[in-house]
Amino acid sequence: xxxxxxxxxxxxxxxxxxxxxxxxxxxxxxxxxxxxxxxxxxxxxxxxxxxxxxxxxxxxxxxxxxxxxxxxxxxxxxxxxxxxxxxxxxxxxxxxxxxxxxxxxxxxxxxxxxxxxxxxxxxxxxxxxxxxxxxxxxxxxxxxxxxxxxxxxxxxxxxxxxxxxxxxxxxxxxxxxxxxxxxxxxxxxxxxxxxxxxxxxxxxxxxxxxxxxxxxxxxxxxxxxxxxxxxxxxxxxxxxxxxxxxxxxxxxxxxxxxxxxxxxxxxxxxxxxxxxxxxxxxxxxxxxxxxxxxxxxxxxxxxxxxxxxxxxxxxxxxxxxxxxxxxxxxxxxxxxxxxxxxxxxxxxxxxxxxxxxxxxxxxxxxxxxxxxxxxxxxxxxxxxxxxxxxxxxxxxxxxxxxx
Amino acid sequence: xxxxxxxxxxxxxxxxxxxxxxxxxxxxxxxxxxxxxxxxxxxxxxxxxxxxxxxxxxxxxxxxxxxxxxxxxxxxxxxxxxxxxxxxxxxxxxxxxxxxxxxxxxxxxxxxxxxxxxxxxxxxxxxxxxxxxxxxxxxxxxxxxxxxxxxxxxxxxxxxxxxxxxxxxxxxxxxxxxxxxxxxxxxxxxxxxxxxxxxxxxxxxxxxxxxxxxxxxxxxxxxxxxxxxxxxxxxxxxxxxxxxxxxxxxxxxxxxxxxxxxxxxxxxxxxxxxxxxxxxxxxxxxxxxxxxxxxxxxxxxxxxxxxxxxxxxxxxxxxxxxxxxxxxxxxxxxxxxxxxxxxxxxxxxxxxxxxxxxxxxxxxxxxxxxxxxxxxxxxxxxxxxxxxxxxxxxxxxxxxxxx
Numbered sequence: 001x002x003x004x005x006x007x008x009x010x011x012x013x014x015x016x017x018x019x020x021x022x023x024x025x026x027x028x029x030x031x032x033x034x035x036x037x038x039x040x041x042x043x044x045x046x047x048x049x050x051x052x053x054x055x056x057x058x059x060x061x062x063x064x065x066x067x068x069x070x071x072x073x074x075x076x077x078x079x080x081x082x083x084x085x086x087x088x089x090x091x092x093x094x095x096x097x098x099x100x101x102x103x104x105x106x107x108x109x110x111x112x113x114x115x116x117x118x119x120x121x122x123x124x125x126x127x128x129x130x131x132x133x134x135x136x137x138x139x140x141x142x143x144x145x146x147x148x149x150x151x152x153x154x155x156x157x158x159x160x161x162x163x164x165x166x167x168x169x170x171x172x173x174x175x176x177x178x179x180x181x182x183x184x185x186x187x188x189x190x191x192x193x194x195x196x197x198x199x200x201x202x203x204x205x206x207x208x209x210x211x212x213x214x215x216x217x218x219x220x221x222x223x224x225x226x227x228x229x230x231x232x233x234x235x236x237x238x239x240x241x242x243x244x245x246x247x248x249x250x251x252x253x254x255x256x257x258x259x260x261x262x263x264x265x266x267x268x269x270x271x272x273x274x275x276x277x278x279x280x281x282x283x284x285x286x287x288x289x290x291x292x293x294x295x296x297x298x299x300x301x302x303x304x305x306x307x308x309x310x311x312x313x314x315x316x317x318x319x320x321x322x323x324x325x326x327x328x329x330x331x332x333x334x335x336x337x338x339x340x341x342x343x344x345x346x347x348x349x350x351x352x353x354x355x356x357x358x359x360x361x362x363x364x365x366x367x368x369x370x371x372x373x374x375x376x377x378x379x380x381x382x383x384x385x386x387x388x389x390x391x392x393x394x395x396x397x398x399x400x401x402x403x
Numbered sequence: 404x405x406x407x408x409x410x411x412x413x414x415x416x417x418x419x420x421x422x423x424x425x426x427x428x429x430x431x432x433x434x435x436x437x438x439x440x441x442x443x444x445x446x447x448x449x450x451x452x453x454x455x456x457x458x459x460x461x462x463x464x465x466x467x468x469x470x471x472x473x474x475x476x477x478x479x480x481x482x483x484x485x486x487x488x489x490x491x492x493x494x495x496x497x498x499x500x501x502x503x504x505x506x507x508x509x510x511x512x513x514x515x516x517x518x519x520x521x522x523x524x525x526x527x528x529x530x531x532x533x534x535x536x537x538x539x540x541x542x543x544x545x546x547x548x549x550x551x552x553x554x555x556x557x558x559x560x561x562x563x564x565x566x567x568x569x570x571x572x573x574x575x576x577x578x579x580x581x582x583x584x585x586x587x588x589x590x591x592x593x594x595x596x597x598x599x600x601x602x603x604x605x606x607x608x609x610x611x612x613x614x615x616x617x618x619x620x621x622x623x624x625x626x627x628x629x630x631x632x633x634x635x636x637x638x639x640x641x642x643x644x645x646x647x648x649x650x651x652x653x654x655x656x657x658x659x660x661x662x663x664x665x666x667x668x669x670x671x672x673x674x675x676x677x678x679x680x681x682x683x684x685x686x687x688x689x690x691x692x693x694x695x696x697x698x699x700x701x702x703x704x705x706x707x708x709x710x711x712x713x714x715x716x717x718x719x720x721x722x723x724x725x726x727x728x729x730x731x732x733x734x735x736x737x738x739x740x741x742x743x744x745x746x747x748x749x750x751x752x753x754x755x756x757x758x759x760x761x762x763x764x765x766x767x768x769x770x771x772x773x774x775x776x777x778x779x780x781x782x783x784x785x786x787x788x789x790x791x792x793x794x795x796x797x798x799x800x801x802x803x804x805x806x
């Protein structure tokens with residue numbers, strides 16, 4: 001029998017995948033599991049988008065151009081204009097989700113073996129993309145105590161080598177909830193210019209900012225050809241299954257290279273592009289986006305109030321996105337999450353994403369877990385109560401790490 | 404300014420891309436251009452599919468599982484059962500178009516630097532996928548005179564090296580229209596077993612067979628773990644913009660590796676999977692598929708009758724798919740296509756895909772062009788008349804190659 005390739009056989013499974021069967025087993029036994037572990041919002045996809053898909057006057061469901069339908073590119077352009085960012089159609093390429101945009105950005109910025117600096121904790125799928133692109137991620141550690149903001153310039157600069165091609169970051173941050181301040185973006189821009197790097201900003205949570213304002217990497221005039229922005233409608237339209245994202249840059253060489261990457265896969269899905277066109281053409285669209293953010297703002301407050309009542313947990317109020325990294329009074333968050341799924345008594349339990357999967361540096365994040373506040377306020381409150389009871393019970397039975 | 408990566412900057416543009424601006428220019432000048440160059444059918448997407456998308460009871464357009472929705476996997480399973488192929492759900496992974504399935508297959512079969520044998524002429528996007536996967540394609544030349552059927556065993560075997568991991572082929576063939584005979588598949592199977600290779604069969608044109616019967620790579624019991632099948636609904640449902648394909652194998656290691664590839668990109672589009680579920684659940688679905696094939700069968704006959712009237716062209720009646728490689732009485736088919744778009748007088752012209760782009764061996768296919776019979780019978784007839792006049796006029800003005 002022929003062997004499968006080493007690269008595919010050894011591609012890491014996300015750590016959460018190990019826990020999913022346990023959650024399914026718990027549900028099979030009749031347990032209610034509150035999923036705080038996934039970034040899949042429960043909020044209905046706006047009617048204006050779904051109606052656009054449903055009423056699209058499509059007779060032949062044809063390929064779109066590989067860079068996207070002209071009217072969908074215009075929909076992205078009009079969206080960015082609302083954020084004060086003026087772009088031309090050649091500066092946008094529509095991708096199959098933000099995932100493909102990250103992959104194209106890494107392919108465009110790097111040849112195999114090149115390095116990309118990424119602040120950790122970071123979105124674990126960056127590991128998968130960098131593996132596909134054969135790019136080495138170099139982690140820049142940030143900490144819960146600093147609200148996951150950037151360390152001083154010299155700490156970043158220490159990581160830059162002759163093979164460094166880019167700094168990749170999500171802003172607002174998944175899993176951190178951090179929103180980079182003007183001076184942090186200024187620092188990154190300065191480093192990009194000084195060391196001739198690309199800044200690849202994953203801005204899919206742009207709308208979700210509760211403290212301060214969001215500054216796009218495209219709004220820094222000095223950055224010019226160094227800026228690559230990754231976007232997606234998945235979160236802001238609660239339309240993860242639409243698979244519509246974008247890669248955006250004012251650098252014509254970047255866009256030419258991205259178009260070459262895009263050609264082989266033919267096109268992003270057509271109908272969902274038309275859904276976006278309908279949504280952006282609807283007079284209520286800005287209001288719908290704002291209502292979505294307000295819902296998350298309320299959940300964030302509920303979550304913070306409830307978590308504050310749990311002894312031993314630590315967190316900072318997230319500034320953006322819909323995630324929070326929570327410090328837990330346990331030695332091994334994964335063991336705790338597993339216990340909650342298999343051994344915690346009662347009708348209900350809660351599932352969190354163990355923190356280790358968000359770090360590259362071994363050993364970091366072991367006492368942390370990511371919470372996604374993608375449940376309604378009532379469920380969120382209930383989930384926090386269950387978590388509180390769970391932690392109390394676990395402290396009595398948990399194995400202690402040797403001191 | 405940072406440089407973009409070598410791999411992305413130098414990724415080849417498909418040769419047809421050079422001609423598209425000329426076609427657009429001709430249209431701007433009011434010329435009617437018959438597009439025989441593209442694989443985008445003009446046939447309406449079945450109502451049963453589009454209605455399924457439109458009426459999908461979706462409130463939150465969520466990610467599907469990365470291997471696809473269980474009900475969509477079941478729809479694929481029931482489709483294969485109609486072809487006499489019994490599979491289990493773990494043997495199918497739904498992909499974002501057949502494109503992604505080819506890319507996953509190459510990634511699973513090969514590590515960077517490995518080789519894959521592919522009969523030429525072949526689908527040019529295989530070049531893009533192999534570049535992304537850093538796999539070297541080794542071309543096995545077939546000829547128009549043989550109807551693009553396979554050469555004898557020793558000619559294939561001569562290409563096998565220590566780095567060969569797979570043989571990739573489309574069957575029915577794009578651009579050849581060849582449908583491999585039982586003994587050809589048997590030969591490939593024998594080679595795969597003898598040299599421990601994967602057979603990667605791109606069977607997206609399975610339905611479109613006019614001569615003989617289609618044998619899937621999955622129907623050869625002896626192949627077992629060696630067979631990987633690539634599929635897509637793009638052509639058989641005239642739904643290229645749906646971006647729904649599949650990678651299928653009975654080899655559990657292949658499927659485990661494919662699932663690992665699939666995880667980073669999260670999921671294929673959700674609504675179109677539901678469209679497929681609706682289509683396959685409709686009692687008329689087999690009839691709809693057959694009507695689609697009958698339409699192409701009629702076109703193929705119209706095309707053959709009309710082309711037979713053009714002096715100097717040569718072809719064999721295609722056995723499957725909806726393509727034909729046409730030998731032209733010119734030295735340089737690309738120059739002829741360009742001339743048809745820029746200099747051919749009159750109200751109408753025709754665009755073909757120059758043959759060279761379908762070969763890897765330099766110099767081959769220069770006097771060939773691929774025709775896709777994706778126009779209705781009337782337009783197809785008219786396009787052939789225009790082509791006939793074009794060739795007559797061109798012979799008077801064309802530069803002659805030195806003898």
